[in-house]
Amino acid sequence: MSIPKAELHLHIEGTLEPELAFRLAERNGVALPFGSVDELRAAYRFDDLQSFLDLYYRLMDVLRTEQDFTDLAEEYLTRAAAQGVRHAEIFFDPQAHTARGVPIETVINGLGAALDRSEAAHGISTGLILCFLRDLSAGSALDTLESAKPYLDRITAVGLDSAEVGNPPSKFTAVYERARELGLRAVAHAGEEGPASYVWEALDLLKVERIDHGLRCLEDEELVARLVRERIPLTVCPFSNVRLRCVDTLADHPLRRMLDAGLVATVNSDDPAYFGGYVGQNLTETAAALGLTAQQQYTLARNSFEASFLDRQTRDRYLAELDAWAAASA
Numbered sequence: 031m032s033i034p035k036a037e038l039h040l041h042i043e044g045t046l047e048p049e050l051a052f053r054l055a056e057r058n059g060v061a062l063p064f065g066s067v068d069e070l071r072a073a074y075r076f077d078d079l080q081s082f083l084d085l086y087y088r089l090m091d092v093l094r095t096e097q098d099f100t101d102l103a104e105e106y107l108t109r110a111a112a113q114g115v116r117h118a119e120i121f122f123d124p125q126a127h128t129a130r131g132v133p134i135e136t137v138i139n140g141l142g143a144a145l146d147r148s149e150a151a152h153g154i155s156t157g158l159i160l161c162f163l164r165d166l167s168a169g170s171a172l173d174t175l176e177s178a179k180p181y182l183d184r185i186t187a188v189g190l191d192s193a194e195v196g197n198p199p200s201k202f203t204a205v206y207e208r209a210r211e212l213g214l215r216a217v218a219h220a221g222e223e224g225p226a227s228y229v230w231e232a233l234d235l236l237k238v239e240r241i242d243h244g245l246r247c248l249e250d251e252e253l254v255a256r257l258v259r260e261r262i263p264l265t266v267c268p269f270s271n272v273r274l275r276c277v278d279t280l281a282d283h284p285l286r287r288m289l290d291a292g293l294v295a296t297v298n299s300d301d302p303a304y305f306g307g308y309v310g311q312n313l314t315e316t317a318a319a320l321g322l323t324a325q326q327q328y329t330l331a332r333n334s335f336e337a338s339f340l341d342r343q344t345r346d347r348y349l350a351e352l353d354a355w356a357a358a359s360a
């Protein structure tokens with residue numbers, strides 16, 4: 031059995047497997063610019079974040095109805111459960127859907143139907159993180175946040191994703207302030223392709239509690255010292271970093287250096303349908319490539335629960351389960 035873990039950096043739209051994309055395209059009468067599943071899979075070669083985002087947004091067009099979003103989440107939860115995920119905090123990109131005429135209620139109700147059954151059906155507790163597309167305006171983000179108000183009981187936090195360079199966190203300071211007023215927690219992608227200064231901005235201006243990716247923090251000693259001192263978690267995504275060419279190979283990934291520096295790193299899958307595997311595969315293949323010890327793998331799993339937005343009691347229950355797993359496999 032795989033090590034129990036939480037997944038904290040997972041875009042639900044990035045779990046759209048080619049087979050499901052074709053099924054939904056057919057169900058909804060949407061034409062795809064690919065002749066077959068194999069042809070689509072062959073297009074999963076990326077030069078950088080933008081080349082991935084172009085396909086990611088294009089393929090989302092097959093998601094039209096509540097049932098489509100339910101099916102998408104259900105498939106993810108099934109795969110995640112098989113890889114030891116016990117808790118998932120799931121990103122979604124409402125603007126990528128509302129821009130196509132799919133209302134936010136369709137997205138949230140559809141995902142919600144799967145998440146409501148998740149504990150009973152998959153043994154996975156869940157949270158939803160509403161992400162703003164940083165290449166759109168702050169006004170659009172604010173409108174999106176206001177439109178989500180009827181669903182706040184379903185939403186744990188806000189996040190910031192999409193094309194990073196040229197779209198610094200400072201652009202969204204007022205949006206995050208409003209999200210805090212609404213009682214939401216906060217995370218943001220920073221330091222994936224963008225500079226270390228974006229990580230500083232995410233901390234100081236957006237007041238985020240976790241940094242998504244954060245790779246480029248390593249270029250700034252003072253920033254690393256702060257992240258260590260304040261125990262700010264980083265949701266690291268090794269397969270993603272290699273596929274989007276932020277890192278040359280898994281063996282070159284800085285995850286071990288991050289752990290050695292005392293950073294609270296976690297391992298996650300980002301967009302697993304596009305990047306070659308789900309979180310369990312990210313963990314085992316990265317551990318093998320970097321020669322991570324059993325203790326380091328335990329630390330990564332422990333960090334994932336500690337970095338989550340779970341209430342203390344539930345978190346402690348998962349940590350006890352992790353310790354029982356570690357004792358049984360020692």
Ligand SMILES: Nc1ncnc2[nH]cnc12
Nearest residue numbers: 041191192193219300301
């Ligand atoms: N890795 C990533 N970075 C930024 N935006 C994203 N949206 C989906 N995956 C993303």
Ligand SMILES: [Zn+2]
Nearest residue numbers: 041191219300
């Ligand atoms: Zn991401």
